[in-house]
Amino acid sequence: xxxxxSVIISRALPDVRDGLKxxxxxxLYTMLEEGLRHTAKSRKSATxxxxxxxxxxxxxxxxxxxxxxxxAQDFSLRYxxxxxxxxxxxxxxxxxAAQRYTECRLSRxxxxxxxxIEKETVDFTDNYDVTRKEPxxxxxxxxxxLLNGSMGIAVGMATNIPPHNLSEVVDALVHLVENPDAxxxxxxxxxxxxxxxxxxxxxxxxxxxxxxxxxxxxxxxxAKAEILENKKDQWQIMVTEIPYQxxxxxxxxxxxxxxxxxxxxxxxxxxxxxxxxxxRMVIDVKNDYAPQKILNQLFKLTDLQKTFHxxxxxxxxxxxxxxxxxxSILEQYLTHxxxxxxx
Numbered sequence: 001x002x003x004x005x006s007v008i009i010s011r012a013l014p015d016v017r018d019g020l021k022x023x024x025x026x027x028l029y030t031m032l033e034e035g036l037r038h039t040a041k042s043r044k045s046a047t048x049x050x051x052x053x054x055x056x057x058x059x060x061x062x063x064x065x066x067x068x069x070x071x072a073q074d075f076s077l078r079y080x081x082x083x084x085x086x087x088x089x090x091x092x093x094x095x096x097a098a099q100r101y102t103e104c105r106l107s108r109x110x111x112x113x114x115x116x117i118e119k120e121t122v123d124f125t126d127n128y129d130v131t132r133k134e135p136x137x138x139x140x141x142x143x144x145x146l147l148n149g150s151m152g153i154a155v156g157m158a159t160n161i162p163p164h165n166l167s168e169v170v171d172a173l174v175h176l177v178e179n180p181d182a183x184x185x186x187x188x189x190x191x192x193x194x195x196x197x198x199x200x201x202x203x204x205x206x207x208x209x210x211x212x213x214x215x216x217x218x219x220x221x222x223a224k225a226e227i228l229e230n231k232k233d234q235w236q237i238m239v240t241e242i243p244y245q246x247x248x249x250x251x252x253x254x255x256x257x258x259x260x261x262x263x264x265x266x267x268x269x270x271x272x273x274x275x276x277x278x279x280r281m282v283i284d285v286k287n288d289y290a291p292q293k294i295l296n297q298l299f300k301l302t303d304l305q306k307t308f309h310x311x312x313x314x315x316x317x318x319x320x321x322x323x324x325x326x327x328s329i330l331e332q333y334l335t336h337x338x339x340x341x342x343x
Contacts, residue, residue: 019145199241
């Protein structure tokens with residue numbers, strides 16, 4: 001029971017106030033102490049990992065570096081908290097370079113999360129060997145829990161919160177300040193649904209509103225695909241955005257397998273034309289096959305259509321795991337900000 005509680009509280013679940021797990025909070029605070037603001041020169045990731053381990057996080061260095069890498073990936077976080085220099089992995093699931101090769105500094109939003117921390121705005125607690133103090137929560141002028149979402153597996157419970165759009169969330173917060181009795185439907189006029197960093201299209205507004213009201217539910221997400229005619233009666237399907245957390249290389253492999261096993265017919269050729277401008281997968285359709293039919297089959301048989309199972313579980317009051325509705329997350333965030341500003 002003690003072990004389960006420690007995993008729930010101090011490892012796997014984010015705090016509803018700043019949307020961070022302890023490892024992320026410690027990395028960001030270490031970077032602030034090291035002076036790695038977004039205007040500073042970036043420094044070797046191994047330095048940050050070493051300082052974080054020595055001061056606040058007595059666990060494996062890989063755990064810290066993996067968390068740091070994810071905070072710098074623009075396909076994992078809607079608003080990355082760290083600016084990375086070097087190879088920080090890719091949407092094809094390529095691993096990041098070792099920590100001795102990469103460099104990092106806080107992004108503008110990452111630095112903003114720590115604003116006013118030196119003004120006694122949040123409570124501090126002793127670190128593991130009682131040699132210094134670490135923040136129990138960050139001042140967080142941004143509703144980070146909704147902006148970047150969170151994913152974590154604890155003991156007997158798990159969380160899966162999707163990312164959202166900054167301006168939509170801020171509009172909803174302003175509306176809630178002016179109308180404390182606002183309903184979930186009213187808030188959903190501002191927050192239309194999740195805003196995934198990899199793009200894609202989401203379906204079924206009613207299901208989204210219901211999921212926000214309950215704090216859990218399923219959201220259907222589809223790739224953005226266009227059917228183009230490149231020559232007379234020569235059709236192509238071009239995919240420019242894929243669902244969140246889908247590995248592009250594995251997706252292409254899956255399509256190739258389906259063609260080989262004859263479960264999918266009518267595809268002549270497919271190419272990955274992605275470059276630094278953005279993602280682009282091209283599928284050539286054989287003559288005499290309807291491209292829309294093939295696209296529908298791809299949605300059905302591959303991860304070009306994926307269901308995101310939302311489960312908004314977070315720590316309230318710093319230690320109470322709870323599935324919370326959208327309105328409740330916004331209310332608790334506003335309470336936190338009120339306390340920070342007053343302090």
